[in-house]
Structure formats: structure tokens, C-alpha cells
Amino acid sequence: MKIIINIAKISKIAIQTLIVATLFVTNVIAENHNIATLRASTSIDTQATPSPIANVINKDIKQARNYPMQPPVIPHKTRNYEVNLNSNKCMSCHSRSRTEESQAPMVSVTHFMDRDGNFLAEISPRRYFCNQCHATQTDAKLLVENDFVDMHTLMKAKRAAKD
Amino acid sequence: MKKIIQIGWQTLKKPSAYFSLGFLVIGGFIAGIIFWGGFNTALEATNTEQFCISCHEMENNVYEELKTTIHFSNRSGVRATCPDCHVPHKWTDKIARKMQASKEVWGKIFGTINTRDKFLAHRKRLAQNEWTRLKANDSLECRNCHNFDYMDFTAQSPRASQQHSTSLASGDKTCIDCHKGIAHQLPDMKGVEGWE
Numbered sequence: 001m002k003i004i005i006n007i008a009k010i011s012k013i014a015i016q017t018l019i020v021a022t023l024f025v026t027n028v029i030a031e032n033h034n035i036a037t038l039r040a041s042t043s044i045d046t047q048a049t050p051s052p053i054a055n056v057i058n059k060d061i062k063q064a065r066n067y068p069m070q071p072p073v074i075p076h077k078t079r080n081y082e083v084n085l086n087s088n089k090c091m092s093c094h095s096r097s098r099t100e101e102s103q104a105p106m107v108s109v110t111h112f113m114d115r116d117g118n119f120l121a122e123i124s125p126r127r128y129f130c131n132q133c134h135a136t137q138t139d140a141k142l143l144v145e146n147d148f149v150d151m152h153t154l155m156k157a158k159r160a161a162k163d
Numbered sequence: 164m165k166k167i168i169q170i171g172w173q174t175l176k177k178p179s180a181y182f183s184l185g186f187l188v189i190g191g192f193i194a195g196i197i198f199w200g201g202f203n204t205a206l207e208a209t210n211t212e213q214f215c216i217s218c219h220e221m222e223n224n225v226y227e228e229l230k231t232t233i234h235f236s237n238r239s240g241v242r243a244t245c246p247d248c249h250v251p252h253k254w255t256d257k258i259a260r261k262m263q264a265s266k267e268v269w270g271k272i273f274g275t276i277n278t279r280d281k282f283l284a285h286r287k288r289l290a291q292n293e294w295t296r297l298k299a300n301d302s303l304e305c306r307n308c309h310n311f312d313y314m315d316f317t318a319q320s321p322r323a324s325q326q327h328s329t330s331l332a333s334g335d336k337t338c339i340d341c342h343k344g345i346a347h348q349l350p351d352m353k354g355v356e357g358w359e
Binding site: 058059060076077079080082085086087089091092095097098 | 231232233320321322344345348349350351352357358359
């Protein structure tokens, strides 16, 4: 009987110490401002001034893809372009029948394929919403430096190391 | 009925027996000013955005859509109101448009588009009315503000300057041919030129 009481007492003390320890640790973490990176040194109870909205690049000049399967980025503004059940503004230039007049690149033929690999006469419904994959680019400064290395650079480096 | 018209005509034909010529001339002049002024004031009152969106059909559908576009809110704060685009500025054209608008009164009374579903069902027909009107008058309401002669192509994007300096400059195309759905959402665009 006495042993059981003792075990209960010990476990109670153990839990209490654990709680105190956790509180202490969280306090230490909270004091370290580096955790919330996007807020930088703004304290939690103040509202940071938002940075100005970046401009969309509107130069109409194709950008290289970073990797072969990357959806090409949009080199122009798409403000107020409607892509819905009624109309698809993108397709009024990029569809097969419109490219001669618009001189815009045609949507890739893969977009005509349904999920079973059959080619349809029109854009496949699963590829209808252009801006799910294709995005405009802005002149905003990078928040984090991009250290992406494409595979051609990697292959070149490997070959150079071999020689 | 015939008798009443006859009595009226007899009265109008006779010279005035009781009123002086001066009273009739000056009185007629003043009454004319009041009538004409009143007519124009009433006309102008119907030519405001406040009047247009006093009907829920306009306020809840097309006005809500306008709010998100550049013709409502932009960097310089110049904005277009309903009549800027939908009513001609020239007096004779304006009166002609106002007479056509009597059909809109009919539509309001009989609730042609008094629900969102009804509005969407009629949207294509309504849009096509406006497209044909703007196509016929060479996008006059656009050009009231956007004057081709003063467009600076160098300030436009390459794509815009290319199109404006060719198709638009030659008169081959007019504003509305490309700029559909810039102030309101588009209807089903199946079968519309340039959208197939």
C-alpha cells in the first residue's frame, strides 16, 4: 500500500517538473525573434507595414524554363483576364485557331490529352485553368536567395570533374 | 370624343379675347424656360450613376462587377460612371438612346431580369446589344476619353502598341472588337468572333 502511494507521489512531482521545464523552454524560444522570419523583428502585438505591391513584368519576352517540365511563365499582365465557364481570355490568343492572328505561342499539344492519353479536339477540361500552372512574374526582390541549380549545370560540372 | 377635339381646335383657332399680347408672349417665354429647364434637369437626373443603381438589377449585377475593374478604381482616380459608356454625349443621340431606354422601363416593370438567374440567362443578348451599338458608332463612348490621336505608343506594351498602330490605326478594328468584358463580366463567349 505504501509503495503505491510513493509511486503516485513521485509521478506527480515528475509531471510538475516536466510542465515547468516545458514552460521554460517555450519562453526561451519565444524570446528568440529569429523564428518568425517573414515578420523579422516586428513584435507579435504590432502590425508591420506591408511592402508595396510589385509590378507584373509586361515585356512580352519569353523566359527560359528552369527545367524541361516547367510550365512556361507568363511574360505579360493578366489583370482581369476571365477564365471560367463562360470564357477563357487566354485562349483568345493562345488557342490553335487564334495563333495565326495573334502570333502568340500555341498551347502545347499535351493540353489536348485527357488523363487516359487520348487526344481531344479541344483543350482538355483538366488543362482548362491556365493559371493553375502558368504564372505572371513580378519585379519583386527575392525574400530568400534561390540556389536552384538546373540539371544541365550539374551534368556539366560532373563531366568537368571526370576529365 | 370628336366633339371634344372640335371644341379644343375652335378655341385654339380663335384669337385671345382676354389676355394681352404682352402677357401671352412673356408668359409663353417664361413657361418655355421652365418647361425646357425642367425637361433637361429631369433628363440629366436620369443620366447619373445614382439613378442607374437605384434599381437592384443594375446595382447587384453590373455595378458590382464594375467595382473590380480599372474603370472604377485606378492609380489616377479618374473613373467612368454608367452613362459615360452607355449613353451618347451628343444631344440628338442621347435623346434617341433615352427613347430606346423606354424598353428598359418595360423590362423593369415586368421583371425581365429581376433575379440573378434571369439576368445571367439574358446576359449574352444584353452584351450583344452593347457590342453592336459600339461597333456601329466606332466605339464612340470609349473615344470620348481615349483619344487615338494622343495615344503614346512608346508608353504602351509592345503587344498593345503593335495592335494599336496597325488594326486600330487603319480603322480595320475598333476598340470593342478586342476590349470586350473590360467593365463587366463576359457572357458565354461561344460563337463570338475571336473567342472560338
